[in-house]
Amino acid sequence: MSLPSEFDVAIIGAGAAGLGAARALENSGLSVIVLEARDRVGGRGHTITAAPGIAFDVGCGWLHSADKNSFVKIAGQLNFEIDKTRPPWREQSFDAGFPLKERLDFIAALDDFYERADEAAKSGRDSAASSYLEPGNRWNPMIDAISTYINGSELDSVSILDMDAYEDTGINWRVRRGYGALMAAYGAPCPLALNTQVTLIDHSGTRLRIETSQGTVSAGKAIVTVPTNLIADEAIRFSPALPAKVDAARGLPLGLADKVMLALDQPETLPKDGNLRGATMRTAMGSFHLRPFGQACIEGYFGGSFARGLEDAGDGALAAQAIDEIAALLGNDYRRKLKPLAQSRWAHDPFARGSYSHALPGHAGMRAVLAAPVDGRLFFAGEATSPNFFSTAHGARDSGERAAGEVLIAKSAQH
Numbered sequence: 044m045s046l047p048s049e050f051d052v053a054i055i056g057a058g059a060a061g062l063g064a065a066r067a068l069e070n071s072g073l074s075v076i077v078l079e080a081r082d083r084v085g086g087r088g089h090t091i092t093a094a095p096g097i098a099f100d101v102g103c104g105w106l107h108s109a110d111k112n113s114f115v116k117i118a119g120q121l122n123f124e125i126d127k128t129r130p131p132w133r134e135q136s137f138d139a140g141f142p143l144k145e146r147l148d149f150i151a152a153l154d155d156f157y158e159r160a161d162e163a164a165k166s167g168r169d170s171a172a173s174s175y176l177e178p179g180n181r182w183n184p185m186i187d188a189i190s191t192y193i194n195g196s197e198l199d200s201v202s203i204l205d206m207d208a209y210e211d212t213g214i215n216w217r218v219r220r221g222y223g224a225l226m227a228a229y230g231a232p233c234p235l236a237l238n239t240q241v242t243l244i245d246h247s248g249t250r251l252r253i254e255t256s257q258g259t260v261s262a263g264k265a266i267v268t269v270p271t272n273l274i275a276d277e278a279i280r281f282s283p284a285l286p287a288k289v290d291a292a293r294g295l296p297l298g299l300a301d302k303v304m305l306a307l308d309q310p311e312t313l314p315k316d317g318n319l320r321g322a323t324m325r326t327a328m329g330s331f332h333l334r335p336f337g338q339a340c341i342e343g344y345f346g347g348s349f350a351r352g353l354e355d356a357g358d359g360a361l362a363a364q365a366i367d368e369i370a371a372l373l374g375n376d377y378r379r380k381l382k383p384l385a386q387s388r389w390a391h392d393p394f395a396r397g398s399y400s401h402a403l404p405g406h407a408g409m410r411a412v413l414a415a416p417v418d419g420r421l422f423f424a425g426e427a428t429s430p431n432f433f434s435t436a437h438g439a440r441d442s443g444e445r446a447a448g449e450v451l452i453a454k455s456a457q458h
């Protein structure tokens with residue numbers, strides 16, 4: 044390999060967390076390398092041009108909690124336009140299949156559910172969020188569908204203490220050119236080794252010996268930012284083993300959310316930034332953003348076990364499901380007007396193995412366990428380590444910066 048093989052700090056993974064760590068160390072005087080298995084930076088942040096003029100964020104798209112989101116300032120510095128149009132998630136364009144009165148009833152049931160779960164979390168005792176569904180409430184399947192979008196998982200495997208710890212300020216913006224494109228620009232100055240998959244971190248000697256698909260790297264310290272499912276599956280191993288980290292990662296699995304992008308013929312027939320829920324009384328359904336930024340397309344979102352089934356069904360299944368649901372609401376004409384452009388398959392992505400982390404009931408405390416440094420040499424970042432902004436891109440970035448700070452503190456303690 045052409046890499047120099049000795050570094051002060053090796054950062055494993057060039058997603059938001061790895062890039063955040065690398066940028067925070069850039070003037071530290073330390074020699075740093077970011078080891079990334081893919082041939083690109085950004086990880087679960089990835090913008091593609093799905094068709095001329097159609098930017099598609101295959102992973103993260105929304106600057107959640109935008110008033111506290113560190114990528115907002117970065118977007119300003121890098122001249123990326125921010126779109127502050129309110130998300131249409133609670134709307135249903137044309138009232139299609141979901142009249143306003145029903146919608147208000149559903150939203151009241153959803154808000155009541157969150158209130159009950161928040162109240163229960165105050166006790167400090169953990170349990171499954173599904174316990175706070177009102178027995179027999181007709182909206183329960185749909186409240187569960189919302190969980191599949193937010194958590195990537197149904198409520199029975201979501202911890203209420205974790206749900207309660209998440210800081211949602213209710214302000215959600217977007218990056219016009221794409222969140223993944225912003226991340227790539229942010230990461231451009233970082234010292235990178237792409238196509239370099241780390242398989243083992245041997246921390247038995249005085250220096251870390253990091254085995255990669257491109258050879259062995261020696262480093263004084265490492266910041267590990269890979270998704271929890273890879274640590275849980277031991278796709279990246281530690282020697283000596285770190286069972287506490289593997290256990291923590293298993294308590295914080297990645298749920299699944301997948302997106303599909305459909306080109307739309309005669310776009311003017313649909314509202315700009317409109318919304319459709321594919322159905323009402325069930326969990327297995329998509330959610331559709333009509334003409335995002337006014338583009339001639341519809342972006343579909345599927346989550347949880349329904350998304351998993353559609354991924355497993357193979358290429359085209361997600362798009363076919365999306366078109367079926369839209370046609371059922373707007374008319375069979377839409378079968379002719381819609382054309383699949385691209386779709387994600389995050390569960391089948393070997394370097395993600397899912398979309399974003401949620402804590403299993405009883406495991407909310409695992410985020411802090413995963414984040415804790417080992418021996419002042421191994422540091423951990425990534426969205427799953429964020430105490431309040433887990434599952435997000437800015438939470439991941441901030442966690443990288445936090446781990447970089449820990450590296451610097453450990454270094455000064457050694458002198």
Ligand SMILES: Cc1cc2nc3c(=O)[nH]c(=O)nc-3n(C[C@H](O)[C@H](O)[C@H](O)COP(=O)(O)OP(=O)(O)OC[C@H]3O[C@@H](n4cnc5c(N)ncnc54)[C@H](O)[C@@H]3O)c2cc1C
Nearest residue numbers: 056058059060080086087103104105241425426435436439
């Ligand atoms: C469909 C979808 C929609 C989303 N929507 C939003 C949203 O709207 N807003 C939001 O804020 N967040 C959203 N997210 C979540 C957000 O994308 C992630 O939380 C964030 O990007 C995670 O960053 P990370 O650095 O922790 O992990 P990653 O981005 O996964 O980065 C880890 C990196 O490690 C690399 N890697 C893995 N294994 C190895 C190895 N063995 N050796 C070397 N490198 C390795 C990976 O290739 C990857 O580049 C979404 C995610 C998905 C999938």
